[in-house]
Amino acid sequence: MQIIIFGPPGSGKGTQSVMITEKYGIPGVSTGDLLRRNVKQGTELGRRAKEYMNEGRLVPDRLVIDMFIERVKQSDCGRGYILDGFPRTIRQAEALVEHESEGCVIEVVLDVQVEDEEIVKRLAGRRVCAKCGANYHVDTKPVPPSGKCDINGCLGEIIIRDDDRREVVKKRLKEFREKTAPVRDFYGERGIVHGIEGVGDPKDIFAKITSVLDNLAKSLQYQGNVI
Numbered sequence: 141m142q143i144i145i146f147g148p149p150g151s152g153k154g155t156q157s158v159m160i161t162e163k164y165g166i167p168g169v170s171t172g173d174l175l176r177r178n179v180k181q182g183t184e185l186g187r188r189a190k191e192y193m194n195e196g197r198l199v200p201d202r203l204v205i206d207m208f209i210e211r212v213k214q215s216d217c218g219r220g221y222i223l224d225g226f227p228r229t230i231r232q233a234e235a236l237v238e239h240e241s242e243g244c245v246i247e248v249v250l251d252v253q254v255e256d257e258e259i260v261k262r263l264a265g266r267r268v269c270a271k272c273g274a275n276y277h278v279d280t281k282p283v284p285p286s287g288k289c290d291i292n293g294c295l296g297e298i299i300i301r302d303d304d305r306r307e308v309v310k311k312r313l314k315e316f317r318e319k320t321a322p323v324r325d326f327y328g329e330r331g332i333v334h335g336i337e338g339v340g341d342p343k344d345i346f347a348k349i350t351s352v353l354d355n356l357a358k359s360l361q362y363q364g365n366v367i
């Protein structure tokens with residue numbers, strides 16, 4: 141199944157995406173992670189993307205679309221995938237339609253809904269592993285006493301993301317409202333958007349998501365636990 145997890149910055153897309161990946165065995169494709177990897181590796185794309193990301197602006201479509209299409213054409217995406225952070229503009233949604241014959245047919249959009257006030261609070265407390273990208277939070281998932289990532293023996297350094305500064309978060313929310321929110325209507329017209337209340341225990345939110353996905357898998361006649 142081809143799934144989009146949609147929502148404002150800090151709504152929990154990454155958190156839920158990891159759980160979906162683990163339960164259903166499909167890869168998660170996060171454009172934010174792909175871009176951050178390019179920045180870290182110092183590629184030409186990363187060099188050009190960095191200034192936009194640090195200012196809380198969207199990276200231009202022409203830079204993001206090719207990187208994304210190249211990723212979803214890889215063999216591990218053949219059985220489906222979950223997209224986190226793509227499409228973020230109408231142009232990006234149109235690019236997916238242009239590649240439908242290559243497996244880019246979106247079947248469901250999970251629209252995670254969280255108010256701005258909660259988002260500002262979440263992102264102020266977020267910490268991330270610089271090596272594997274795992275998420276921590278000062279209130280809900282504290283950094284281990286060693287200060288190093290404890291996921292699968294990673295031991296990466298835990299840092300604060302450059303774009304989690306308060307003034308940058310405000311800019312990211314503005315970009316979301318102006319450029320990304322219309323993408324919800326694009327898929328709404330196709331009748332595939334499912335609203336998910338994104339406040340509460342992440343496990344409870346995940347239960348709502350699996351209920352949507354399992355019902356859909358049944359109606360589309362997918363087999364067993366496989367979506």
Ligand code: AP5
Pocket residue numbers: 147148149150151152153154155156171172173175192193194196197198199200201204224225226227228232262263265266267275276277280281303312338339340341342345
């Ligand atoms: P990206 O990395 O995609 O960032 P984002 O969409 O702004 O989302 P976040 O990663 O900040 O939040 P999230 O919704 O994944 O929430 P999370 O689970 O981490 O993009 C970064 C930048 O890259 C963009 O600004 C842009 O510049 C560029 N970019 C990326 N894609 C692009 C594209 N397609 N086109 C152009 N530019 C692009 O959770 C947040 C925090 O809350 C965590 O600390 C978590 O532990 C906590 N949390 C999660 N769930 C809960 C809960 N239920 N209750 C309490 N806390 C929770």
